[in-house]
Amino acid sequence: TGTSVLTSGRFSVSSKSPLTGTIADSNVGGFFGSEFKKAGLDALVVQGKAEKPVRLEITEDNIKIIETELWGLETGEALDRLEGKSAVIGPAGENEVRYASIVVNGHRVFGRGGLGAVMGCKNLKAISVSGSKDVPVADEDALKNYVVKAASKIDSSPVTSRGLKKFGTPILVNLITWLGMYSKKNYRESSSEEEADALSGEKMREEIVEEHEGCYACPIRCGLKTSTDEKEGKGPEYESVWALGANLGNFDLEETTELNYRCNELGLDTISTGGTLACAMEMSEKEIWSKIDGFGSLVKDLLDKIAYREGVGNELAEGSERLCEKYDCDFSMTVKGMELPAYDPRGAAGQALSFATSNRGGCHLRGYMIGEEIFGVPKLFDRFKTSGKAQVVKRSQERNAYLDSLITCKFSAFALDEEYYSRFLSAVTGKDFTVAELHRIGERIYNLERKFNVKAGFDREDDRLPERFSQPLKEGASSDNVFDMEEMLDDYYEVMGWDVEGKPKEETLEELDILDI
Incomplete structure (x- = not known):
């Protein structure tokens, strides 16, 4: 982070998730991460709870804990009042909504797992950072050489140079629909091509996109600055346009975009918000929970009720799994309590297995098998075949774990083979790393996370769709x-070196040198 490595401006926040009870981490782009690194820091641990609402102010010289009057403000207004690069929570985090997000400048979002609620329970409204220190690099010449080569690769990849650069992440909408994986109404039906096109990257470019924005050291520039008839803002991303659109049976682009804006201002994870609302709509249709009457009552006022835990919003703030447990129904589309994202797992075996075994719950980023099963990156596998898929998922999960540890954007992996990341790390640290060593790092991370989850009570029963x-x-x-x-699952546990209940075997942990951690 903070070097010239392309897409290295990201930042990660970790905790135990208030939504799932699993280990959780979420990372974000923008410029907060690079500024944090240039302040001379690699990590920050926040313990305990302040008696009154506070914010942290980080400079190159010190860290101050300051009482704040920002409590109660929405994220945009809070960010406007802070100097430096900042991360803030909105009303959802203050009220400990279980899927509250953390928002940084430019409305980049730590979305998944409810980490905004963790800040809220600590009475921590914001963290601001300012720095200008040089980030040390062991071999500047080698790094520069690899960065130049990587830039050429990114510029020649159709995904990174045309798809994402021109349309942002919503370029996926029409493709995933064509594959029959863009479901609607809480995964009950497939979206038609006509329906989905109304939410597509192509349609967004025609109707609402004003310009593209990029993060620190990123030539891809997939961020979208957008506007509707009512206001302007950022996004929505592919996942958000599905969660607040198709998943609710809503194919109105302006309506979906404004719901996305409102989630960002309130500090709500769009995926879990949409998943919880879709669940509640289905419950209402089945007369199990009659508090929502169609999509019309799901507009911004209901989002506010969730963020402030007012009325029916208090139940919805708990997430769809707890809502269904309370009313004894099975309409919660979650894994380990986290609402699933915008890829119907019936269309890709590896992605289905990756969803089920993700350490943080219903997440596409722990093992993004869409790369292997749809784009053929790094190699194309038949999306409907299950044989041998466990080993491919294991490799994908390891790769994504080490990419998260490097804290680089995973979009770069559409263009760069793994050798680039080993060379980047070697040049920055001065220690030689091979691709095999990166995978070992990823394997250790994934097994350590699994150890955490096992200790928290998770087992095979939780690795299910x-x-x-x-x-x-x-x-x-x-x-x-x-x-x-x-x-x-049986195949996966075998290749992972876990027992039949999904617990890492002692010999596996010993071989990875993490038995005593």
Whole structure:
């Protein structure tokens, strides 16, 4: 972070998740991470709870804990009042909504896992940082050489140089729809191509995109500055336009965009917000929970009720799994309590297994098998085949773990092979790293996270998809297809070196030198 390595401006926050009870981390782009590094810091540990609302002010010389009058403000206004690069929570974090987010300058968001609620329970409203120190690099010449080569690769990849650069992440909407994996209404049906196109990157470029923005040291510039008839803001991203759009049966682009803006101002994770609302809508349709009457009552006022825990919002603030537990139904589309994202797992076996075994719950980023099963990066695998897929998922999870440890953007991996990351790390640290060593780092991380989850009470029963995904879709390119998840789990546990209940074996931990950690 903070070097000339391309896409190295990210920052990670970790805690135990108030939503899932698993280990949680979320990372963000923008410029907060590079500024933090240039203040001379690699990490910050926040312990305890302040008696009154406070903020942290970090400079190159010291860290101050300051009482703050920002408590109660939405994220945009709070950020406007702070100097330097800042990370803040909104009303959702203050009220400990279980899927509250943390927002940084430019409305980049630490979204998943409810880490905004962790800040809120500590009475910590904001963290601001200012720095200008040089970030030390062991071999500047070698790093410069690799960066130049990497820039050329990124500029020649159709994904990073055209797709993401021109349309942002919503470029995926039409592709995933064509594959039959862009579901609607809480994963009950497939979206039609006509419906999905209304939310696509192409349509966004025509109707709401004003300009593109990039993060620190990033030539991809996938960020979208947008506007509607009512206001302007950032996004929505691919996941958000699905969660607040198609997943709610809503294909109005302006409405979806404004819901996204409102989530950012309140500090709500868009994926879990949309997943919880979709669950509540289905419950209302089935007359299990009759407090929502169609999409019309889901507009911004209901988001406010969630953020402030007012009325029905107090139940929704707990997330869909707890809502369904309270009313004894199974409409929560979650893994380990985290709402699933915008890829129907009935369309890709590896992604289904990755969802089920993700250490932080229903997450596409722990093992992004869309790369292997859709884009062919680094190699194309048949998305409907299960044989041998466990080993591919293991490699993907290791790769994503070490990329998160390097804290680089995963979009760069669409263009760069793994050798680039080993060379970057070697040049920055002065210690030689091979790709195999990076994978060992990733394997150690994944097993350490699993140890945490096992200690927290998680086992094989939690490595499962919702029952809905054992029933095939009726339409689309992924229809009439389901996977034998139990067989895939058996294969996965074997290649991971875990027992039949999903617990890492002692010899596995010993070989990875993490037995006593």
